[in-house]
Amino acid sequence: MCATCGCSGATHEHHEHHEHGHDHGHEHTHVHAMEAAILGKNDRIAAQNRRLFADRRILAVNLVSSPGAGKTTLLERTIADLRGGRRIQVIEGDQATSNDAERIRAAGAEAIQINTGSGCHLDAAMVDGALRRLEPAPGALVFIENVGNLVCPALFDLGEHAKVVVASVTEGDDKPLKYPHMFRASRLVLLNKLDLLPYVRFDLDAFVRAARQINPASEIIPVSAVSGENLERWYGWLRHDHGEP
Amino acid sequence: MHELGITQEIVAIAADRAGDAKVRRVVVEIGRLTAVLPDAVRFCFDICAEDTNVAGAALDIVEVPARGRCRACDVEQVVDWPIGVCGCGKSDFEYVSGDELRVTRVEVH
Numbered sequence: 001m002c003a004t005c006g007c008s009g010a011t012h013e014h015h016e017h018h019e020h021g022h023d024h025g026h027e028h029t030h031v032h033a034m035e036a037a038i039l040g041k042n043d044r045i046a047a048q049n050r051r052l053f054a055d056r057r058i059l060a061v062n063l064v065s066s067p068g069a070g071k072t073t074l075l076e077r078t079i080a081d082l083r084g085g086r087r088i089q090v091i092e093g094d095q096a097t098s099n100d101a102e103r104i105r106a107a108g109a110e111a112i113q114i115n116t117g118s119g120c121h122l123d124a125a126m127v128d129g130a131l132r133r134l135e136p137a138p139g140a141l142v143f144i145e146n147v148g149n150l151v152c153p154a155l156f157d158l159g160e161h162a163k164v165v166v167a168s169v170t171e172g173d174d175k176p177l178k179y180p181h182m183f184r185a186s187r188l189v190l191l192n193k194l195d196l197l198p199y200v201r202f203d204l205d206a207f208v209r210a211a212r213q214i215n216p217a218s219e220i221i222p223v224s225a226v227s228g229e230n231l232e233r234w235y236g237w238l239r240h241d242h243g244e245p
Numbered sequence: 246m247h248e249l250g251i252t253q254e255i256v257a258i259a260a261d262r263a264g265d266a267k268v269r270r271v272v273v274e275i276g277r278l279t280a281v282l283p284d285a286v287r288f289c290f291d292i293c294a295e296d297t298n299v300a301g302a303a304l305d306i307v308e309v310p311a312r313g314r315c316r317a318c319d320v321e322q323v324v325d326w327p328i329g330v331c332g333c334g335k336s337d338f339e340y341v342s343g344d345e346l347r348v349t350r351v352e353v354h
Contacts, residue, residue: 028354029269029352029353029354030266030352030353030354031350031351031352032262032263032350032351032352032353033349033350034262034348034349034350034351035347035348035349036258036262036347036348037346037347038251038254038255038258038273038346038347038348039251039254039346040254040258041254120247121247123250151247151280152247152280154280155247155279155280155281156247177327177328180326180327181278181279181280184278184327213327213328213336214327216316216336216337
């Protein structure tokens, strides 16, 4: 308990500006000046996840996209193509059903499904819970497939090495400008469904310009999870040493 | 609609800080770069505060602009994110503010 004001909060800090707004004999106002991170609880759990990944030399990739951009198809193909290499384990996030986890298992990798119910993103606590069930192996490649949503998942640190945003040519080429937070938060952009490019109105150069405007440091790889085009570059990215998460 | 969860955290931090006291006012900073909509937080606040010691408190949101230093010409400026372009024509900024998402003040009775 704080001797100054009697507060007993767990996040209690010093009262640098502990003022007494005085109207003598009337109401007292205690002022707590502070800097409490609103996402502090999430960030503390994310730090735990990060330590687990670092201790076990795991590469953790948080895959984000709008619904239908092809995250699960990309993972199925990745699991098939990298068979015999680094062990792959997957945490699947969806509002409902375990369809995606079943697809991942059918493709040959272990998967844990998280259903967020009405929730629109995964947070660090959900991933912590999934990691306890998944028991990721030392040296594994852990994919966290986030809920299909280009807004909310940008904000939540899960302890991952990198967010990778999957866009597709069947979406607009101005997606990075419309959903800038996600493109800013992601280190790599995979532009999927390249095999459909001849059939849709999508300006590849305009997309690259938009993505670069939002995040000049991000890498952009156009791929097709169906035809396999350019996937070697994605696998190359996964083989890079991404350091500590 | 992650603002509901964000607002629950704001209320929890204020309630915790106030201890047994009743909260009168909460001040938070929300940066332009954070993907958090201040109006949505305002909308959620009373609902989240209901039945806690934060019920009836005022919520003041300080919206912090995105300030960035242009990596090309080194000029620091307020950036009209995400479409802002520096006077030199580049849009590669190192941001010095705009990522704030914190409770900065809790006033209690």
